[in-house]
Amino acid sequence: MRKDGTPTTKCLNPKTPTRHCNQSKKHRQKLSTLIIPRLVTSTSNQSIRLQQLPLELIMKILSHLDYKTVLDLSKTSRQFYTLCHENTLWQIMFKHDFIIKKHLIRHIPFYELYKNHFELEKRWRRGHVKTRYLAGHDDSIYCIVWLGNHHIISGSRDKSIQLWDLNSPRSTSILSKTAHTGSVLCLRVSDDHSFLVSGSSDATCLIWSLNDFEPRKRLLGHTGGVLDICIVHHYIVSSSRDSTIRVWNKDTGDELRRLVGHVGPVNALGSQGTQVVSASGDTTIKLWDVETGQCLKTFNGHTRGLACVKLEGSVIYSGGQDNKLKIWDVHTGKCISSLSGHSDLIRTIDSFEGRVVTGSYDRTIKVWDSKENKCILSFQSGHSSWIFNCLLNNTKIISAGQDKRIMVLDFGHDLKLL
Numbered sequence: 001m002r003k004d005g006t007p008t009t010k011c012l013n014p015k016t017p018t019r020h021c022n023q024s025k026k027h028r029q030k031l032s033t034l035i036i037p038r039l040v041t042s043t044s045n046q047s048i049r050l051q052q053l054p055l056e057l058i059m060k061i062l063s064h065l066d067y068k069t070v071l072d073l074s075k076t077s078r079q080f081y082t083l084c085h086e087n088t089l090w091q092i093m094f095k096h097d098f099i100i101k102k103h104l105i106r107h108i109p110f111y112e113l114y115k116n117h118f119e120l121e122k123r124w125r126r127g128h129v130k131t132r133y134l135a136g137h138d139d140s141i142y143c144i145v146w147l148g149n150h151h152i153i154s155g156s157r158d159k160s161i162q163l164w165d166l167n168s169p170r171s172t173s174i175l176s177k178t179a180h181t182g183s184v185l186c187l188r189v190s191d192d193h194s195f196l197v198s199g200s201s202d203a204t205c206l207i208w209s210l211n212d213f214e215p216r217k218r219l220l221g222h223t224g225g226v227l228d229i230c231i232v233h234h235y236i237v238s239s240s241r242d243s244t245i246r247v248w249n250k251d252t253g254d255e256l257r258r259l260v261g262h263v264g265p266v267n268a269l270g271s272q273g274t275q276v277v278s279a280s281g282d283t284t285i286k287l288w289d290v291e292t293g294q295c296l297k298t299f300n301g302h303t304r305g306l307a308c309v310k311l312e313g314s315v316i317y318s319g320g321q322d323n324k325l326k327i328w329d330v331h332t333g334k335c336i337s338s339l340s341g342h343s344d345l346i347r348t349i350d351s352f353e354g355r356v357v358t359g360s361y362d363r364t365i366k367v368w369d370s371k372e373n374k375c376i377l378s379f380q381s382g383h384s385s386w387i388f389n390c391l392l393n394n395t396k397i398i399s400a401g402q403d404k405r406i407m408v409l410d411f412g413h414d415l416k417l418l
Contacts, residue, residue: 007365007382007407009127058083063092067118090114099353116415120395123411124355124367127377129397130413134164134406136173141400144389145187145196147210152391153196154400155184161198163213166396166408179206179215188229195250197236199226205238207253217253221246230271232290237276239266245278247290257293261286270311277316281305285318287330299328301335308349310356315370317356319346325358325368337373341366348399350392359387359399365409367397382407
Protein backbone atom coordinates (compact mmCIF):
# COMPACT_ATOMS: atom_id res chain seq x y z
CA MET A 1 0.00 0.00 0.00
CA ARG A 2 1.22 3.50 -0.82
CA LYS A 3 1.73 6.17 1.85
CA ASP A 4 -1.58 7.85 0.93
CA GLY A 5 -3.47 4.62 1.63
CA THR A 6 -4.08 3.78 -2.02
CA PRO A 7 -3.80 0.06 -2.76
CA THR A 8 -1.01 -1.00 -5.08
CA THR A 9 -2.32 -1.47 -8.62
CA LYS A 10 -1.00 -3.72 -11.34
CA CYS A 11 -2.14 -2.75 -14.83
CA LEU A 12 -1.87 -6.12 -16.54
CA ASN A 13 -3.04 -5.22 -20.06
CA PRO A 14 -2.60 -1.47 -20.63
CA LYS A 15 -3.34 -1.82 -24.36
CA THR A 16 -6.67 -3.57 -23.78
CA PRO A 17 -9.37 -1.55 -25.58
CA THR A 18 -12.19 -0.05 -23.57
CA ARG A 19 -15.44 -1.94 -23.24
CA HIS A 20 -16.97 0.57 -25.68
CA CYS A 21 -14.45 -0.06 -28.46
CA ASN A 22 -16.92 -1.84 -30.74
CA GLN A 23 -16.69 -2.43 -34.48
CA SER A 24 -18.21 1.00 -35.18
CA LYS A 25 -15.50 2.75 -33.21
CA LYS A 26 -12.74 0.64 -34.78
CA HIS A 27 -14.14 1.48 -38.21
CA ARG A 28 -14.01 5.21 -37.43
CA GLN A 29 -10.44 4.93 -36.13
CA LYS A 30 -9.41 3.23 -39.38
CA LEU A 31 -11.27 5.83 -41.42
CA SER A 32 -9.50 8.61 -39.51
CA THR A 33 -6.06 7.24 -40.40
CA LEU A 34 -7.04 7.33 -44.08
CA ILE A 35 -8.64 10.79 -44.08
CA ILE A 36 -6.45 12.74 -41.67
CA PRO A 37 -3.44 13.04 -44.06
CA ARG A 38 -5.75 14.84 -46.49
CA LEU A 39 -7.37 17.02 -43.85
CA VAL A 40 -4.38 18.14 -41.80
CA THR A 41 -1.93 19.22 -44.47
CA SER A 42 0.35 22.09 -45.27
CA THR A 43 -0.93 22.14 -48.86
CA SER A 44 -3.35 25.04 -48.82
CA ASN A 45 -5.37 24.06 -51.91
CA GLN A 46 -6.29 20.72 -50.31
CA SER A 47 -7.54 22.62 -47.28
CA ILE A 48 -9.52 24.90 -49.55
CA ARG A 49 -11.16 21.98 -51.31
CA LEU A 50 -12.30 20.59 -47.98
CA GLN A 51 -13.64 23.92 -46.79
CA GLN A 52 -15.58 24.36 -50.01
CA LEU A 53 -17.61 21.24 -49.35
CA PRO A 54 -21.21 21.79 -48.20
CA LEU A 55 -21.43 22.25 -44.44
CA GLU A 56 -23.69 19.22 -44.04
CA LEU A 57 -21.11 17.02 -45.79
CA ILE A 58 -18.25 18.37 -43.68
CA MET A 59 -20.20 17.61 -40.50
CA LYS A 60 -21.00 14.15 -41.85
CA ILE A 61 -17.31 13.49 -42.43
CA LEU A 62 -16.39 14.77 -38.97
CA SER A 63 -18.96 12.52 -37.31
CA HIS A 64 -17.20 9.48 -38.82
CA LEU A 65 -13.81 10.40 -37.37
CA ASP A 66 -12.43 9.48 -33.97
CA TYR A 67 -11.92 11.68 -30.93
CA LYS A 68 -8.23 12.44 -31.45
CA THR A 69 -8.65 13.24 -35.15
CA VAL A 70 -11.46 15.72 -34.51
CA LEU A 71 -9.32 17.50 -31.91
CA ASP A 72 -6.37 17.61 -34.33
CA LEU A 73 -8.60 19.07 -37.03
CA SER A 74 -9.88 21.78 -34.69
CA LYS A 75 -6.34 23.23 -34.62
CA THR A 76 -6.01 23.64 -38.40
CA SER A 77 -8.21 26.71 -38.91
CA ARG A 78 -10.79 28.93 -37.24
CA GLN A 79 -13.53 27.37 -39.32
CA PHE A 80 -12.60 23.87 -38.24
CA TYR A 81 -12.21 24.99 -34.65
CA THR A 82 -15.83 26.16 -34.73
CA LEU A 83 -17.12 23.09 -36.56
CA CYS A 84 -15.19 20.65 -34.38
CA HIS A 85 -16.73 22.13 -31.24
CA GLU A 86 -20.33 21.92 -32.45
CA ASN A 87 -22.45 20.36 -29.72
CA THR A 88 -24.42 18.23 -32.21
CA LEU A 89 -21.16 16.68 -33.48
CA TRP A 90 -20.11 15.61 -29.98
CA GLN A 91 -23.60 14.33 -29.28
CA ILE A 92 -23.29 11.96 -32.25
CA MET A 93 -19.79 10.87 -31.20
CA PHE A 94 -20.89 10.38 -27.61
CA LYS A 95 -23.72 8.08 -28.66
CA HIS A 96 -21.31 6.13 -30.87
CA ASP A 97 -18.66 5.55 -28.21
CA PHE A 98 -20.45 5.17 -24.88
CA ILE A 99 -23.20 2.91 -23.62
CA ILE A 100 -25.63 5.27 -21.92
CA LYS A 101 -29.10 4.07 -20.98
CA LYS A 102 -30.43 7.47 -19.97
CA HIS A 103 -32.40 9.84 -22.19
CA LEU A 104 -29.99 12.46 -23.55
CA ILE A 105 -31.06 16.11 -23.49
CA ARG A 106 -29.87 18.27 -26.39
CA HIS A 107 -28.59 21.20 -24.34
CA ILE A 108 -26.07 19.02 -22.48
CA PRO A 109 -22.48 20.19 -23.24
CA PHE A 110 -21.51 17.00 -25.08
CA TYR A 111 -17.88 17.93 -25.67
CA GLU A 112 -17.23 18.16 -21.92
CA LEU A 113 -19.31 15.05 -21.35
CA TYR A 114 -17.36 13.11 -23.97
CA LYS A 115 -14.04 14.30 -22.56
CA ASN A 116 -15.00 13.19 -19.03
CA HIS A 117 -16.23 9.76 -20.15
CA PHE A 118 -13.09 9.34 -22.25
CA GLU A 119 -11.01 10.12 -19.16
CA LEU A 120 -13.05 7.63 -17.14
CA GLU A 121 -12.30 4.87 -19.66
CA LYS A 122 -8.60 5.74 -19.53
CA ARG A 123 -8.62 5.45 -15.74
CA TRP A 124 -10.23 2.02 -15.99
CA ARG A 125 -7.48 0.92 -18.37
CA ARG A 126 -4.68 2.22 -16.16
CA GLY A 127 -6.14 1.61 -12.71
CA HIS A 128 -6.13 5.26 -11.64
CA VAL A 129 -8.47 5.57 -8.63
CA LYS A 130 -9.16 7.66 -5.58
CA THR A 131 -9.42 5.39 -2.54
CA ARG A 132 -11.36 5.91 0.67
CA TYR A 133 -12.34 3.66 3.55
CA LEU A 134 -15.59 3.49 5.50
CA ALA A 135 -15.48 2.22 9.07
CA GLY A 136 -18.21 1.52 11.59
CA HIS A 137 -18.70 -2.21 11.99
CA ASP A 138 -17.17 -4.00 14.98
CA ASP A 139 -16.50 -7.26 13.15
CA SER A 140 -16.15 -8.82 9.68
CA ILE A 141 -18.37 -7.36 6.94
CA TYR A 142 -19.92 -10.23 5.00
CA CYS A 143 -22.14 -8.41 2.52
CA ILE A 144 -22.73 -5.08 0.80
CA VAL A 145 -25.49 -4.08 -1.62
CA TRP A 146 -26.37 -1.00 -3.67
CA LEU A 147 -29.27 1.26 -2.70
CA GLY A 148 -29.40 3.47 -5.77
CA ASN A 149 -26.15 4.94 -7.11
CA HIS A 150 -25.04 6.85 -4.04
CA HIS A 151 -25.85 4.62 -1.05
CA ILE A 152 -24.85 1.14 0.03
CA ILE A 153 -26.07 -1.15 2.81
CA SER A 154 -23.74 -3.52 4.66
CA GLY A 155 -24.21 -6.55 6.90
CA SER A 156 -21.74 -7.83 9.46
CA ARG A 157 -20.74 -10.52 11.90
CA ASP A 158 -21.54 -7.91 14.58
CA LYS A 159 -25.22 -8.63 13.68
CA SER A 160 -25.88 -5.08 12.48
CA ILE A 161 -27.03 -3.67 9.14
CA GLN A 162 -25.66 -0.22 8.29
CA LEU A 163 -26.51 2.41 5.67
CA TRP A 164 -23.79 4.52 4.04
CA ASP A 165 -23.89 7.69 1.92
CA LEU A 166 -21.10 7.54 -0.67
CA ASN A 167 -21.43 11.25 -1.44
CA SER A 168 -20.91 12.25 2.17
CA PRO A 169 -17.43 13.25 3.36
CA ARG A 170 -18.14 11.23 6.49
CA SER A 171 -16.44 7.85 6.74
CA THR A 172 -19.06 6.51 9.15
CA SER A 173 -22.53 5.09 8.50
CA ILE A 174 -25.65 7.25 8.65
CA LEU A 175 -27.85 4.49 10.12
CA SER A 176 -27.36 1.22 12.00
CA LYS A 177 -29.99 -1.41 12.81
CA THR A 178 -29.85 -4.77 14.60
CA ALA A 179 -32.62 -7.38 14.43
CA HIS A 180 -30.88 -10.70 13.74
CA THR A 181 -29.47 -12.84 16.54
CA GLY A 182 -26.59 -14.03 14.34
CA SER A 183 -24.22 -12.71 11.69
CA VAL A 184 -25.80 -10.91 8.72
CA LEU A 185 -24.55 -13.00 5.79
CA CYS A 186 -26.47 -11.63 2.80
CA LEU A 187 -28.58 -8.68 1.66
CA ARG A 188 -30.75 -7.86 -1.33
CA VAL A 189 -32.67 -4.67 -2.24
CA SER A 190 -35.85 -4.77 -4.34
CA ASP A 191 -35.73 -3.11 -7.77
CA ASP A 192 -38.11 -0.37 -6.66
CA HIS A 193 -36.05 0.26 -3.49
CA SER A 194 -39.12 -0.27 -1.30
CA PHE A 195 -37.78 -3.16 0.75
CA LEU A 196 -34.63 -4.99 1.80
CA VAL A 197 -34.19 -8.68 2.58
CA SER A 198 -31.46 -9.90 4.92
CA GLY A 199 -30.27 -13.43 5.66
CA SER A 200 -28.43 -14.55 8.76
CA SER A 201 -26.56 -17.35 10.47
CA ASP A 202 -29.60 -17.46 12.80
CA ALA A 203 -31.30 -19.38 9.91
CA THR A 204 -33.89 -16.65 9.25
CA CYS A 205 -34.57 -13.99 6.63
CA LEU A 206 -35.96 -10.57 7.49
CA ILE A 207 -37.96 -8.32 5.17
CA TRP A 208 -37.30 -4.65 5.96
CA SER A 209 -39.27 -1.60 4.86
CA LEU A 210 -36.85 0.94 3.43
CA ASN A 211 -39.26 3.79 4.18
CA ASP A 212 -38.43 3.64 7.88
CA PHE A 213 -35.75 0.92 7.88
CA GLU A 214 -37.74 -1.34 10.19
CA PRO A 215 -38.20 -5.14 9.90
CA ARG A 216 -41.69 -6.22 8.79
CA LYS A 217 -41.60 -10.02 8.41
CA ARG A 218 -39.35 -12.88 9.49
CA LEU A 219 -39.10 -15.92 7.20
CA LEU A 220 -38.72 -19.16 9.16
CA GLY A 221 -37.92 -22.59 7.75
CA HIS A 222 -34.24 -23.06 7.06
CA THR A 223 -32.35 -25.33 9.46
CA GLY A 224 -28.97 -23.72 8.76
CA GLY A 225 -27.58 -20.26 8.13
CA VAL A 226 -29.03 -18.32 5.18
CA LEU A 227 -26.09 -17.79 2.82
CA ASP A 228 -27.63 -15.83 -0.05
CA ILE A 229 -30.86 -14.21 -1.23
CA CYS A 230 -32.35 -12.98 -4.49
CA ILE A 231 -35.65 -11.30 -5.34
CA VAL A 232 -37.48 -12.65 -8.40
CA HIS A 233 -40.68 -10.75 -9.21
CA HIS A 234 -43.05 -11.45 -6.28
CA TYR A 235 -40.79 -14.17 -4.86
CA ILE A 236 -37.94 -14.11 -2.39
CA VAL A 237 -35.46 -16.94 -2.97
CA SER A 238 -33.02 -17.98 -0.23
CA SER A 239 -30.21 -20.52 -0.07
CA SER A 240 -28.78 -22.12 3.01
CA ARG A 241 -26.15 -24.19 4.70
CA ASP A 242 -28.90 -26.83 4.97
CA SER A 243 -28.39 -27.55 1.20
CA THR A 244 -31.85 -26.27 0.20
CA ILE A 245 -33.15 -23.32 -1.78
CA ARG A 246 -36.52 -22.01 -0.63
CA VAL A 247 -39.01 -19.84 -2.48
CA TRP A 248 -41.17 -17.44 -0.44
CA ASN A 249 -44.12 -15.16 -1.14
CA LYS A 250 -42.68 -11.70 -0.54
CA ASP A 251 -46.03 -10.27 0.59
CA THR A 252 -47.19 -12.97 3.02
CA GLY A 253 -43.84 -14.49 3.97
CA ASP A 254 -45.19 -18.00 3.28
CA GLU A 255 -42.85 -20.70 1.99
CA LEU A 256 -44.09 -21.80 -1.44
CA ARG A 257 -41.63 -24.49 -2.51
CA ARG A 258 -38.18 -25.95 -2.02
CA LEU A 259 -35.59 -26.44 -4.73
CA VAL A 260 -33.76 -29.62 -3.79
CA GLY A 261 -30.79 -31.11 -5.61
CA HIS A 262 -27.57 -29.86 -4.08
CA VAL A 263 -25.74 -32.13 -1.63
CA GLY A 264 -23.71 -29.37 0.02
CA PRO A 265 -24.23 -25.83 1.33
CA VAL A 266 -25.78 -23.55 -1.29
CA ASN A 267 -23.40 -20.62 -0.97
CA ALA A 268 -24.57 -18.22 -3.67
CA LEU A 269 -27.50 -17.27 -5.89
CA GLY A 270 -28.00 -15.19 -9.01
CA SER A 271 -31.17 -14.41 -10.92
CA GLN A 272 -32.51 -13.22 -14.27
CA GLY A 273 -36.16 -13.20 -15.25
CA THR A 274 -37.80 -16.20 -13.58
CA GLN A 275 -34.57 -18.19 -13.55
CA VAL A 276 -32.22 -18.59 -10.61
CA VAL A 277 -28.69 -19.95 -10.66
CA SER A 278 -27.18 -21.54 -7.54
CA ALA A 279 -23.59 -22.40 -6.59
CA SER A 280 -22.78 -25.00 -3.97
CA GLY A 281 -20.03 -26.50 -1.89
CA ASP A 282 -20.76 -29.72 -3.80
CA THR A 283 -18.80 -28.18 -6.77
CA THR A 284 -21.88 -27.79 -9.02
CA ILE A 285 -23.92 -24.92 -10.42
CA LYS A 286 -27.63 -25.43 -11.05
CA LEU A 287 -30.11 -23.42 -13.11
CA TRP A 288 -33.71 -23.39 -11.81
CA ASP A 289 -37.13 -22.18 -12.90
CA VAL A 290 -38.58 -20.45 -9.84
CA GLU A 291 -42.17 -20.75 -11.05
CA THR A 292 -42.06 -24.54 -11.37
CA GLY A 293 -39.20 -25.45 -9.06
CA GLN A 294 -37.63 -27.49 -11.87
CA CYS A 295 -33.86 -27.83 -12.21
CA LEU A 296 -33.18 -26.90 -15.84
CA LYS A 297 -29.48 -27.63 -16.03
CA THR A 298 -26.47 -28.67 -13.94
CA PHE A 299 -23.02 -27.25 -14.69
CA ASN A 300 -20.00 -29.40 -13.82
CA GLY A 301 -16.37 -28.35 -14.10
CA HIS A 302 -15.11 -26.87 -10.85
CA THR A 303 -12.92 -29.27 -8.89
CA ARG A 304 -13.69 -27.85 -5.45
CA GLY A 305 -16.57 -26.09 -3.68
CA LEU A 306 -18.10 -22.91 -5.10
CA ALA A 307 -18.43 -19.62 -3.22
CA CYS A 308 -19.95 -17.16 -5.72
CA VAL A 309 -21.96 -16.97 -8.92
CA LYS A 310 -23.35 -14.29 -11.25
CA LEU A 311 -25.91 -14.72 -14.04
CA GLU A 312 -25.73 -12.06 -16.75
CA GLY A 313 -27.35 -12.40 -20.14
CA SER A 314 -26.34 -15.68 -21.71
CA VAL A 315 -23.36 -16.33 -19.44
CA ILE A 316 -22.72 -17.42 -15.86
CA TYR A 317 -19.61 -16.37 -13.92
CA SER A 318 -18.49 -18.58 -11.03
CA GLY A 319 -15.65 -18.85 -8.54
CA GLY A 320 -14.63 -20.91 -5.55
CA GLN A 321 -11.98 -22.96 -3.80
CA ASP A 322 -10.16 -24.02 -6.98
CA ASN A 323 -9.15 -20.34 -7.45
CA LYS A 324 -10.57 -20.28 -11.01
CA LEU A 325 -12.96 -17.77 -12.54
CA LYS A 326 -15.10 -19.80 -14.91
CA ILE A 327 -17.43 -18.48 -17.59
CA TRP A 328 -20.31 -20.70 -18.74
CA ASP A 329 -22.75 -20.65 -21.64
CA VAL A 330 -26.24 -20.75 -20.12
CA HIS A 331 -27.79 -22.47 -23.13
CA THR A 332 -25.25 -25.23 -23.76
CA GLY A 333 -24.05 -25.70 -20.18
CA LYS A 334 -20.45 -25.70 -21.40
CA CYS A 335 -17.55 -23.83 -19.81
CA ILE A 336 -16.44 -21.10 -22.23
CA SER A 337 -13.33 -20.08 -20.33
CA SER A 338 -11.42 -20.93 -17.16
CA LEU A 339 -9.28 -18.02 -15.96
CA SER A 340 -6.39 -18.16 -13.51
CA GLY A 341 -4.92 -15.30 -11.48
CA HIS A 342 -6.04 -15.61 -7.88
CA SER A 343 -3.93 -17.65 -5.47
CA ASP A 344 -6.74 -18.45 -3.04
CA LEU A 345 -10.52 -18.91 -2.92
CA ILE A 346 -12.58 -16.53 -5.08
CA ARG A 347 -15.29 -15.41 -2.67
CA THR A 348 -17.19 -12.76 -4.65
CA ILE A 349 -18.05 -11.83 -8.25
CA ASP A 350 -19.86 -8.88 -9.80
CA SER A 351 -20.18 -7.68 -13.39
CA PHE A 352 -21.18 -4.52 -15.20
CA GLU A 353 -21.30 -3.84 -18.95
CA GLY A 354 -18.37 -5.98 -20.03
CA ARG A 355 -16.28 -5.85 -16.89
CA VAL A 356 -16.10 -8.50 -14.20
CA VAL A 357 -14.65 -7.95 -10.73
CA THR A 358 -13.56 -10.70 -8.34
CA GLY A 359 -12.51 -10.57 -4.70
CA SER A 360 -10.49 -13.30 -3.05
CA TYR A 361 -9.07 -14.68 0.17
CA ASP A 362 -5.68 -13.77 -1.37
CA ARG A 363 -6.65 -10.17 -0.42
CA THR A 364 -6.67 -8.92 -4.03
CA ILE A 365 -9.40 -7.48 -6.24
CA LYS A 366 -9.11 -8.25 -9.93
CA VAL A 367 -10.88 -6.69 -12.91
CA TRP A 368 -11.42 -8.88 -15.97
CA ASP A 369 -12.40 -8.08 -19.55
CA SER A 370 -15.27 -10.48 -20.27
CA LYS A 371 -14.84 -10.27 -24.06
CA GLU A 372 -11.08 -10.73 -24.09
CA ASN A 373 -11.26 -13.25 -21.20
CA LYS A 374 -8.26 -11.82 -19.40
CA CYS A 375 -7.38 -9.93 -16.24
CA ILE A 376 -6.71 -6.24 -16.87
CA LEU A 377 -6.25 -4.84 -13.34
CA SER A 378 -5.21 -6.22 -9.97
CA PHE A 379 -5.61 -4.18 -6.78
CA GLN A 380 -3.31 -5.46 -4.07
CA SER A 381 -2.84 -4.56 -0.39
CA GLY A 382 -6.12 -2.62 -0.16
CA HIS A 383 -7.46 -5.10 2.38
CA SER A 384 -5.43 -6.64 5.18
CA SER A 385 -7.43 -9.86 5.25
CA TRP A 386 -10.00 -11.96 3.35
CA ILE A 387 -12.36 -10.15 0.96
CA PHE A 388 -15.98 -11.29 1.32
CA ASN A 389 -17.97 -9.08 -1.07
CA CYS A 390 -17.46 -6.73 -4.04
CA LEU A 391 -19.77 -4.39 -5.94
CA LEU A 392 -19.17 -2.86 -9.36
CA ASN A 393 -20.70 -0.07 -11.43
CA ASN A 394 -19.41 2.26 -14.15
CA THR A 395 -17.34 4.41 -11.76
CA LYS A 396 -16.62 2.39 -8.62
CA ILE A 397 -15.50 -0.88 -7.11
CA ILE A 398 -16.63 -1.31 -3.52
CA SER A 399 -15.33 -4.14 -1.36
CA ALA A 400 -15.61 -5.39 2.21
CA GLY A 401 -14.17 -8.18 4.26
CA GLN A 402 -12.67 -9.56 7.41
CA ASP A 403 -10.76 -6.36 8.22
CA LYS A 404 -14.06 -4.68 9.30
CA ARG A 405 -13.98 -1.86 6.75
CA ILE A 406 -15.37 -0.98 3.35
CA MET A 407 -13.01 0.15 0.59
CA VAL A 408 -14.25 2.44 -2.18
CA LEU A 409 -12.17 2.60 -5.37
CA ASP A 410 -13.48 5.60 -7.29
CA PHE A 411 -12.53 5.87 -10.96
CA GLY A 412 -14.95 8.75 -11.59
CA HIS A 413 -13.77 11.23 -8.96
CA ASP A 414 -13.93 14.90 -10.03
CA LEU A 415 -15.62 14.00 -13.32
CA LYS A 416 -19.09 15.18 -14.33
CA LEU A 417 -20.74 12.11 -15.82
CA LEU A 418 -24.20 10.97 -16.84
